[in-house]
Amino acid sequence: MDITPDTIRTTVDTLFDREVAFLTELVRHPSLRGAERSAQDFIAEELGDCGFEVDRWEVRTEDIAGLPGYSAVEAPYTDAPNVVGALRSRTRTGRSLILNGHVDVVPTGPLDMWAHDPFAPEVSGDWLSGRGGGDMKAGLASNLFALEALRMLGQRPAADVFYQSVVEEECTGNGALACLQRGYRADAALISEPFSEHLVSAQVGVLWFQVHLRGRPTHVAYAGSGANAIEAAFPLVAALHELEADRNAPERRHSEFADAEHALNLNIGKIVGGDWASSVPAWCSFDARMGLFPGEDLAELKAAIEETIRVAAAAHPFLANSLPEITYFGFAAEGYALADDARPTTRAAEVALRTAHQTAAGAELELEAITATTDARFFGLYADTPALVYGPKAESIHGFDERVDLESVRRVTQTTALFIADWCGLEGI
Ligand SMILES: [Zn+2]
Secondary structure: OOOOHHHHHHHHHHOHHHHHHHHHHHHHOOOEOOOOHHHHHHHHHHHHHOOOEEEEEEOOHHHHOOOOOOOOOOOOOOOOEEEEEEEOOOOOOOOOEEEEEEOOEOOOOOHHHOOOOOOOOOEEOOEEEOOOHHHHHHHHHHHHHHHHHHHHOOEEEOOOEEEEEEOOOOOOOHHHHHHHHOOOOOOEEEEOOOOOOOEEEEEOEEEEEEEEEEOEOOEHHHHHHOEOHHHHHHHHHHHHHHHHHHHOOHHHOOHHHOOOOOOOOOEEEEEEEOOOOOEOOOEEEEEEEEEEOOOOOHHHHHHHHHHHHHHHHHOOOOHHHOOOEEEOOOOEEOOEEHHHOOOHHHHHHHHHHHHHHHHHHOOOOOEEEEOOOOOHHHHHHHOOOOEEEOOOOEEOOOOOOOEEEHHHHHHHHHHHHHHHHHHOOEEEO
């Protein structure tokens, strides 16, 4: 059979029920951070069935802790293996490729806020519901079934292709970093994160930090003589929001975010403190997330945060004598801008994706700068590899009733298969 864009697209269609079944089963595995094992077992088995050489290993902190891009973690990786499936070319006449996706999902939040069980996916019309359905198990499905469609046509990429299913994207990116450390490299990477079939031109960096306050416990009847550690956090949060406003000022913005009013967001994501209602709380800690532009330095942002906390604490009657402590766990992620990378390989990868998208979607590829991070930075910043972030349309990722548009998944699978055929070339199996 002649291999044409049409036969590739039709074969994706033929396999689409299988692809949706794969995605449904994958969403059933509640692969919350630190509990990715069962989902990874499922993927490793599917890769084996589809003819990949499967590499499955436990991420070890000591292997990656000294590398650029590493983020400190508290949780172990004992239930979070990484999985890579390799398809090795016989001829190696084309350009090699990494297809990357993360298998971890963010917490569900209160289950009574969901219309459906987040781990019992349901299809309704064009939508498949469930935590991780969009972010980004649909991308893991499109990456796999793009290659599977080529296999059904008796074809294989004419360059090595590595299918990566990585852990812990949502709070560090150490899963992707561990793949680099293990030696996986290619001429380009495609990460099928759910950004509405747009190509991500730039992404912000993300820093997580924790602020710890100590008060003085006293009976609430004498609260005036105590120091309320919870209430003392409020002026610190207000000061951090002032820092946030300063850092979003128009003259500080990266060019890809010039029109973004508020690209860098401070989020106070968690607060704990105190012991019960009738004691002035002696302790309080809050966890925060702050963004930074591509090209900005994490150490400089940390220094600005520390100075902001120090100045705000010095103006507080109690905290001035009991300075808060700041620690860093989770994301220490620099920003990354594909748009800043003018190398010929990068432009060629973008053109190949543009052409594939035009064929599958019948529309021009749109570019988008995003105010979140992805694993693209590991390829782009630390491995000299252009990283294309392009995936299906999803809604409520990180929210309640997350869902993904299946027709969009189908188009992205077609685009991915066409992109692989162009970028890598094809050879007979
Ligand atoms: Zn994601």
